[in-house]
Amino acid sequence: MSLVNHYDAIIIGGGASGLFCAGLAGQRGLRVLVLDSSNKVGKKILMSGGGRCNFTNLYVTPDNYLCQNPHFPKSALSSYNQWQFIELVERYQIPYHERKHGELFCDDSAKDILNMLLAECELGQVAIKTRCTINTVSHQSEQGFNLVTSLGSFSAKSLVVASGGLSIPTMGATGFGYELAQQFGHSLLPRTAGLVPFTFSDHIKGISERLSGLAVDVELSTANTSFRENVLFTHRGLSGPVVLQLSNYWQPGALITMNLLPDSDIAALLLNYKSQHAKSLLRNLLSQHLAKALVAELQTLFWPQYADTAMAEIPDAVLKTVAENLSAWQLKPSGTEGYRTAEVTLGGVNTDELSSKTMASKNQPGLFFIGEVVDVTGHLGGFNFQWAWASAYAAAQYL
Incomplete structure (x- = not known):
């Protein structure tokens, strides 16, 4: 495989967690590629919060999350909290307001949050490819992960699965991340439509x-x-x-x-x-x-x-x-109403098989799972976005 197609990290999924992780990793000096099956990244961000993106909550606690192991989210949520994300939003001078129960929304548009994430990726010189179908993923100890896709073959030392859940299939949601988890020996907890x-x-x-x-x-x-x-x-x-x-x-x-x-x-x-x-x-x-x-x-x-x-x-x-x-x-x-209108997917990759500190697989070195694909689901009100930011941050420090 040519070095042109070799990266330090490949991130599957250009949603909230994937883009945030990519930007952070790129800014650490890593060569990062984001692959997304959709025609454009961040679709779910754009439709969230009625187009205003409820990007976090002032009152985030581990009690706002459902997980078979309720202790699992604690490490990531404390290593990157809501105040750190709010600071980033303010650095980009994005106007926002608080609604009831500490929910924070953009004043203008969810595009502000997506543009901020894309700007962070640009700072990290992240490559982003859309309309990309992944055909096979394999791992060889010397090359790392090999991905054969509709856009060619790519390899990387680390692979981050940020492909989301099954909710809102019209936005391009698929079960790909779950299939990949099983391929590398991970067990899945039953998945159902949540916030529905x-x-x-x-x-x-x-x-x-x-x-x-x-x-x-x-x-x-x-x-x-x-x-x-x-x-x-x-x-x-x-x-x-x-x-x-x-x-x-x-x-x-x-x-x-x-x-x-x-x-x-x-x-x-x-x-x-x-x-x-x-x-x-x-x-x-x-x-x-x-x-x-x-x-x-x-x-x-x-x-x-x-x-x-x-x-x-x-x-x-x-x-x-x-x-x-x-x-x-x-x-x-x-x-x-099922996945058609569900905001999230309950269940997913079993957290017993992941490091709560790094989101790394305990089964396969170099493999990480972040965001909604993991068995961590937040309450309504910005908590799922905060999990996306926190889990992405945790992984990005260890890629």
Whole structure:
């Protein structure tokens, strides 16, 4: 193989983690090549955060991540934290703002973050090739890794897999990184769509369709996990931040529980209304707290026979049952929208077989896995980008 096609490191995947790792490694003086199957790098960055890129969060902790080994993300997250990335963003004079829960977004466009990563790559004289299909990857001790691709053959001492997960296949997502991991003896944890809307096949589907576009601040729970945020009714089911968060913890077939008035003792509220507003209708009183269209649906579900009954005439036991239903509305999703709309992929390369300090394979010297392909998944709110930056940084120091 000619030296022209030989590199110190080849990075598979031109997303957030791949580009960041490439720029850092290049600036350390390494000869770096990024290969991406898509027609342009950074597509997922550009669409993230509604085009504004929620690039990190002010309140990153290991508790914001799901991983079979919850200790694994700690080393990388502490060696490159959110403040270091914010400093880089500020160095490039990218205007940004904080939204709720410490989420940081670009003021203008996600392009600012992509352009920054590309500028970092340029500083490191990184070569980037797009529309590249990798046919075979092999390893020989003297040459390192050999890649036969649609753009020719390349070799490198180190190989970094930053190919992402299975989410949003229209952005070019494939299972290539997982296949490569298995080729080199790595085990995979089961992969499922994460940060994804719920779908329904029962009467809730009709309710969601009729309420499509309505957002409500609720507490949503499953098993031992609950989140407080907006739920969004859609034509297909339930979405919104609280649903995306909970989807990472939901198991198929399990119930979810919605508290429609999380700041209220609903039973006490209704009994108080009964004494203070004896002649009023329950739907009119609840419409002070919830959208009328939602209250109409709830009335059909929970108190149809008392729809036109004055509060004074509704038995206390009935009001208490209504309160229970409003504070713990039991819903059973039929599934999720799947990888088509999922923001992340849960599961992936087993972290027991990687160094938490360097992201290096314990099975194959010179092989690294970073970003979403690894079994580390963050909550909604910039945490997955911070994992991309942190894992990329960890690998880049040891290539």
